[in-house]
Amino acid sequence: MSALPEGLDALLARPQFRLPTADKVARLGPVLAALTARHRAACPAYARLLDLFGRPPAADAAGRPVPLADVPLVPVGLFKTHRLASVPDEAVFKELRSSGTTGQVPSRVVLDRPTARLQARALAAIAGTLLGGRRRPMVVLDHEGVVRGAPTARTAAVLGFLPFGRDHFFALDADLRLRREALAAWLDRHAGEDLLLFGFTFLAWRALAEEAAGLDLSRGLLLHGGGWKRLADRAVDAPSFKRRLREATGLARVHDYYGMVEQTGSIFLEDDRGRLTAPHLAHVLVRDPDTLRPLPPGEVGVIEVLSALPLSYPGHAILTEDLGVIEAEDDPDHPWRGQRFRVLGRVPTAEARGCSDTRAVPGGAA
Amino acid sequence: MSALERLESAEAARRLLAEARAGAGRPFAEDRRALLAALSRALLTRPDTRRRGDLVALGYWLRPANLDRLRRNHAPGPGRLRAARGLVLHLPPANVPTLAVYGWALALLGGNATVVRVSERALAAEPALFATVAEVLAAAPPVLRRGQRFVRTGHDPAVMAALAAGADARLAWGGDAAVAELRRHRLPPHALDLGFPDRWSLSLLDADAWRDADAPTREAVVEALLRDAGPFDQRACASPRLVAWLGDPGETAEALWGGLARRLAAEAPVPAGLAMERLHFAYRAALDAPISRAHAPEGRVIALRIDDLARLSRDHPGGGLFFEAVLPDPEPLLRFLRPTDQALGWWGPDADALAALAPRLADAGLDRIVRLGHALDFDAAWDGVDLLDALTRAVVVEAP
Known part of the structure; x- marks a missing residue:
């Protein structure tokens, strides 16, 4: 090119x-x-x-x-x-x-x-501004198979962020549930170090707020993205997300990002x-x-x-x-x-495709 | 609202049918016309209805002079009587609330007992309309009132099944899938089943006349097109989705779309989701269909010039998107039309030309050929069915 x-x-x-x-x-x-x-x-x-x-x-x-x-x-x-x-x-x-x-x-x-x-360069510039140059031990709130999977947005995001950390630990099992014991052992090895955590918003929520309660992540920084839809369904908004994570794990630095697969790399960071x-x-x-x-x-x-x-x-x-x-x-x-x-x-989807709607019995005439 | 009863069970539906059936009477009986006259008066005078275009149109349509005209037009011939079908089940569409009342009024005039199923969406969109109906019905003689029921049914299919099983005629309006779904509930063998499913409509403009038209005339044409395409987010069956020019308007086509865009700026916006769908649809069509030019003078109107009507699919999002075709003669249009097409709104000075064309348009599938600006006007003949004829029985009476 x-x-x-x-x-x-x-x-x-x-x-x-x-x-x-x-x-x-x-x-x-x-x-x-x-x-x-x-x-x-x-x-x-x-x-x-x-x-x-x-x-x-x-x-x-x-x-x-x-x-x-x-x-x-x-x-x-x-x-x-x-x-x-x-x-x-x-x-x-x-x-x-x-x-x-x-x-x-x-x-x-x-x-x-x-x-x-x-x-990759854009992500490095943006995330690097937040994280500094030092690579931290990194917890990926996903299953390790995700990096070998089809090139979806989630895979691309995980692969994109891996270079910002070291000694990566994939914290979820194949069912996307937290490997709590293994994570506790990994955290012991990195006691006293600043940590990086990364994951899709919903997976991060389920793993950290619901399954990691009691673990000490107070030295961590969480980057998460991918949207709030599934959390909105559970009536979890950004402030309650942060509050619950802090209460459950001591995690205090939490940054959402807004991005889409159509513009991978140029993310908007909280x-x-x-x-x-x-x-x-x-x-x-x-x-x-x-x-x-x-x-x-x-x-x-x-x-x-x-x-x-x-x-x-x-x-x-x-x-x-x-x-x-x-x-x-x-x-x-x-x-x-x-x-x-x-x-x-x-944007709420348009109700009823006019005459051809099948959900709401519209159409007809007049 | 007392007249909007909730039907929660099949048992309740059967009870209601038995009660209602006793309220059938004679076509065009005095008390029936008086009831509709009262409704007309109410719609034209109540503060919450008298400024609403579609409700006023309904009020005018229901006034005694129009009902008398309907009666004259449906006078039985020699040796014939008209009688009610019996119990009519009227299932109007959710997106055009007034249709619930037009259809009901014709069933009532036909002497029938009528059960009208009102959707929650229609009720939410037009509370004033249904409140007015309820009020007028409450003041009607008890026998008449008991035969005219506006109901909400919820989602229990057993209720709809029970209503269908007790009907002598059914009017089912809606999208193809919705009508098919309603038809799963069987009517008694003798009953008449009328479906009013998906239809597609268009406008036909005389391009030479448009080129020569002065500014006020053009404004009037824009206004008429807006009257046809603006209401119901351009998604009623009679809403034009294609504007066909008979002849070549040249660059003056811009004046139509620009005028429509300027005029639309004063109207309420379409819902955001529909606006997104309109835009995405236009971009897809630009890549997939033989579009030769697009007029997008403002975001609110998108007109896509299609070169070959034969390749135009009838997919359409509504919300201010138009296909546009320039036709040297009517032949491509006649080949394009199908029996599922409904209305054509015509603008042009040459009444003779239209009169000559009308039978061919009708043969090609159209049910309504009207002046531009009148596509949405209700008519007792709809989708090719004369509703008053259909909702009465023609009874043969031989002289002794």
Whole structure:
């Protein structure tokens, strides 16, 4: 694949969360414009979308990149129904699949080696900003088979985070239940050391809040992601998640992240006050779902995520199916710069497909 | 609400049927017309209904002059009498609450006892409508009132089975799957079973007339299209999903979609999930269907120009998405239409041309050919069935 878009390297530097949002936007704009041009040239499906939906060009007449809100977006569902690739088949390194809850069609994300490398570098820059350079003994709240499994989002996340730790311990058995005795023994070996824990939100909850009670994880830092749906079903929100983990194990440092398989690597990480924060190489927009107009901070709408990483597929501007709200740009009282936002759950699916609905007996006429 | 009884068991359903059946009477009887006239008055004057377009339309449709017209149009010929079918089971769709009342009014006028199953969704969407019906029924003579029952049934299939087993006619409205599900409950052998399942509708515009039209005329056309496609999130069976131009509008097509987008900006937004589905659908269609251009002047309206009607699937999300076709002549449209298509809203000055085309459109499958802006108007003939004819028996009486 051709060279990286100019300016991308600088955005990948560590530490992240240092650039004021306006500066970041000024640097991210040209990179995203270059990605739009690259995918338009290399992905016929993407070019067709741009032609049909008549989005503005990547740069204005004076050569300035368009505002981030004008970068052509792709609805996330399109990755479930279509394979969108900007590289020839022989350049494909792997195809990621979203884990996809039962009955859902998984997304397919086509990665070439340069994109996969960028994802790893981005994750290192973002997570490294939080964790520092030292590799800590690491507890993976998953089954060790997950790293050999199909390339799902969960596998990719575990593999992506493994390099931040050492002496890895996979804490769950094949039934995804906690190996409590083995974990206790491993903790004994690492008594007095700072620990890293990583896992999907629901698995971390079940293992730590419900099955690890009484173990001492007070020197640990937990990174977790993957969404709150299954916990919302149990009426567990972020504050009660943190409270319960602290009560059960003494674990005090807990950071959620927001990310998706369509933009692996450029994750949005929770700061130490529980606010998701945009890194240098990504950006969030909140749009009115009906008109798609960008909404100002404080207004709830559909989240769009922009990422500087996707070279091999047109996924640099994705309209998610999550509702959210931008709470602030930067924060003068906090060392981390960057947009702060909250995710408020999924957009409720449209009830009744009109006449053809089978659930609610609609349709008919009039 | 006293008139919205809950039916919790098959036993209760059978009791209700026995009671209701005694309330059957004569078609167009005086007390029946008086009841509907009272409902018309209430809908047109109550503060919570008189400003609601669809409820006012229902109120007008129920006024005595319209009922008299219906009676004249259904006068039995020589040697014939009309009589009630008996007990009509009316299962209206959840997404168009007023249909519960239109269908019931025709069953009532036919002299029948009627059980109307009201869905929780319809009830939640139109509490004022059902409260008004309940109030008017409560003031009706007891015999009449006992024969007209609005019920909620919950999910017990035994209740629906018991209702079906005691009916002389059934009207089942809804999606294909919903109608099929309702039909699993057997009617008595003599009973009449009418299904009103999935249908597909469109608009047909005269492109030459549109090109020549002045601004007020174009505004009126936009308004009419919005009246047809706006309500029910464009997901009623009569909602147009395709706008076909007879002739080539050239660049003036933009004026239609731009006008519709501007006009829609003043309307309530569609639900977020539907807006997402509309967008995803449009992107999928762009990659999968022979779309030659898209008008997306604002997010709220997406129009996809399709070059080959033969390759248009009838999948459609609603919520402000239109297919658009430019037709040199009606032939491609006539080949496209099927018996499951329902309404065509026509705009154009040439009444003769439409009159000539109408029989061919009807033969191709359409049940309603109306002026643009009137696709959603209720008519006693629906999906090709004259409901008043169907809900009465034609009785032969030979002179001695």
